[in-house]
Amino acid sequence: MGTASSMLTQYDIEEVQEHCNHLFSQQEIVCLYQRFCQLDRNAKGFISSDEFLSIPEFVMNPLSQRLLKMVDALNFKDFVAFLSAFSSKASTHQKIELIFKVYDSDHNGKVSFKDMLEVLKDLSGSYMSDEQREEVLSQVLKEAGYSKDCYLTLDDFIKVLGHSGVKMDVEVPVD
Numbered sequence: 001m002g003t004a005s006s007m008l009t010q011y012d013i014e015e016v017q018e019h020c021n022h023l024f025s026q027q028e029i030v031c032l033y034q035r036f037c038q039l040d041r042n043a044k045g046f047i048s049s050d051e052f053l054s055i056p057e058f059v060m061n062p063l064s065q066r067l068l069k070m071v072d073a074l075n076f077k078d079f080v081a082f083l084s085a086f087s088s089k090a091s092t093h094q095k096i097e098l099i100f101k102v103y104d105s106d107h108n109g110k111v112s113f114k115d116m117l118e119v120l121k122d123l124s125g126s127y128m129s130d131e132q133r134e135e136v137l138s139q140v141l142k143e144a145g146y147s148k149d150c151y152l153t154l155d156d157f158i159k160v161l162g163h164s165g166v167k168m169d170v171e172v173p174v175d
Contacts, residue, residue: 008033019077020084029080036076046075062122066102086168093158095166100157110151113137 008016013026024032037043039051049072052058061067071082084090085098103111103119120133128136138148144160146152152160 016077016080020080020087023084023087023089024080032080032083033076036079046073047071047079048073062125063102063119066105066119066122069105070101090168092162092166095168096157096161097154098168099161099166100154103152103157110153111157112151113141113148116141116152 008030013029016029017024017026036047039047039054041051041054049068052068052071053064058064058067071079074082085094100111101107103115105115105118116137117130117133120128120137121130124133134148141148141150146156150156
């Protein structure tokens with residue numbers, strides 16, 4: 001399973017399934033492995049940032065630079081584990097964990113007002129001024145019972161987003 005030229009064994013498939021909490025079928029894992037091998041152009045056994053940038057949908061995502069920090073140098077097992085948050089079988093909790101990691105770019109377990117402003121800036125681009133972003137974010141936090149001086153934890157994200165029906169589903173095409 002280490003290099004792109006190797007084949008997946010039944011043991012490898014089951015090990016990857018276990019690693020991603022059985023959110024992908026064995027057939028989906030084989031398809032993901034084929035895609036992983038296509039992306040791993042140098043057959044190093046991991047995908048670099050540059051290789052991720054060869055995915056048009058990834059490049060078009062306004063959060064791609066944040067996501068790159070999370071996905072650089074993923075081996076196949078970690079690639080599948082990362083994608084598992086996008087599975088239709090993933091729990092809301094698993095999806096919110098990934099969202100939290102996108103916001104928590106310094107990995108300190110807390111999301112500050114500044115962190116949220118940076119994500120909002122990535123998402124809104126030049127469509128909003130810095131003042132508008134601050135005003136909107138302050139209002140949203142206030143309505144959720146927080147102030148701009150608060151640091152939000154994963155538990156706070158779960159509390160706020162837990163009943164929102166977060167959708168992040170991606171289908172794995174199985175031939």
